[in-house]
Amino acid sequence: MSESPLKNLTFLKSFQFERVLNEDPVTHSLTLLGKLPDSSNPEAFCNAILRIDKTALSSDSVESVWTALDTIKLIExxxxxGWLFAWLKPSTERPDVKISVVHPATEIHIRKYSKQQILMVKETPQLYNTIVKPYIDAFPTSRLQWVYNILSGKSEAEKVLFRDDDPDYGFVILPDMKWDLTTTTSLYLVAIAISRDIHSVRDLTKGHVPMLRKIQQEAKKIVQERWKLDPGALRFYIHYQPSYCESLLRSAPTRLRTHPILHIIDHFHVHIVNANFIGTMGSTVGQALLFDNVISLLELDPDNTTEGIFQRVTLTYGLGDQHGLYEPMKVAQEGL
Structure with missing residues (x-):
């Protein structure tokens, strides 16, 4: 694997800003569209997206932050x-921002990262089978090869916190890209199923309950041993629709330079975050299903059922107007 040009500050500073795609005062983030040199031709530039997040402050770093105060300005x-602005001295141990890069960025990436208007839709089992499933099935499996490399241990093995290699019910647990790996108040892990047959919550049946409970059990054990957080300090949830999976970007083979798929990651995964972290993107009603509730619903099914509850239920969720399913699902709502 070639060395990433992002290790070079000069490369990042060559970013040619074009416009702001999104800004979020809640998560203290800013997403920019511009251009960076093409890795295959340094004389040419191609589209790039930079997402800049202010890093979280932790109670563990109070003293170092306080002693690092460099300049202050009284507001009122x-x-x-009293209210003040403050500036900190540069520090190699305390980064001020985290920058995520998509490069080269396609038009689909640009649409994904742009601010979107949300439409709440009802997805009946019929709409899933006629609109959503064909949309998911249209993505070539080659785009998920980097995920399969992680699951098989061919790449990023050192980042995996837990691995169960059972082909049907196994999974891996690893840190999420959005977490800085130190601030426990913003802890964020992701569990990825080994099986390629589980694409979303729609594919779960009662037979998957032991796997789901083991994910929960092992994640709680890891967090308690490594970061001293009690089991009740974690929130587990599943996205539906499963959105473009930024969480897996941390472990992509090309690191933060590129990402192979947008809007739908056709592979089942679970989000695991600090329950007190309110700034988590995608954890809101209309996208996140609480993990324990999913397990409880699955357990209501009889043991001999061939069609699980999530194949029979109508699911309501939010779709952004840049999502590939937005238009067909919007039209389909008129007939409900």
């Missing part, structure tokens, strides 16, 4: 209350 003071 009244009675016992």
């Amino acid at each position: 003071h009244t009675d016992i209350y």
Whole structure:
């Protein structure tokens, strides 16, 4: 694997800004569209997306942050209350921002990262079979080869925190890209199923309950041993629709330079975050299904059923207007 040009500050500073795709004051993030040199032809430039996030502050770093204060500016003071701006001295141990890069970025990437208007849709089993499933099936499996390399241990093996290689019910657990690997208040892990037959919650049956419970059990054990968090300090959830999986980007073979698929990751995965972390993207109602609730619903099915509850139920969720399913699902709502 060739060395990433992102290790070179000069390369990143060559970014040619074009426009702001999105800004989020809640997550303190800014997403920019521009151009970076083409890796195959340094004289040419191609589209690139930079997402800049302010890193989280941790109670463990209070002293170092306080002693690093360099400059302050009083905003306002009244009675016992005061507000100030402050600037910190540069530090190699305390980064100010985290930058995620998609390069080269396609038009689909640009649409994904642009600010979107959300439409709440109802997906009946019929709409899943006639609209959603064909959309998912249209993605070539080659685009997920980098995921399969992680699952097989061919790449990024050192980042995996737990591995169960059972071909039907195994999984791996690894850190999410959005986590800085130190701030426990923003802890974020992801569990990825080994089986290629589980694409989303729609494919889960009662037979998968032991696998789901083991994911929960092993994740809690890892977090308690490594980061001293109690089991109740974690929130487990599943996306539906399973959105473009930024969480897996950390372990992509080309690191943060490129990503092979957008909008749908056709492979089942579970998000595991600190329950107190309120800034988690994608953890809102209309996209996230609480893991324990999914397990409880699956357990309601009789043992001999051939069609699980998630093949029979209508699911309601939010779709952004840049999503490939937006238009057909919007039209389909008129007939419900």
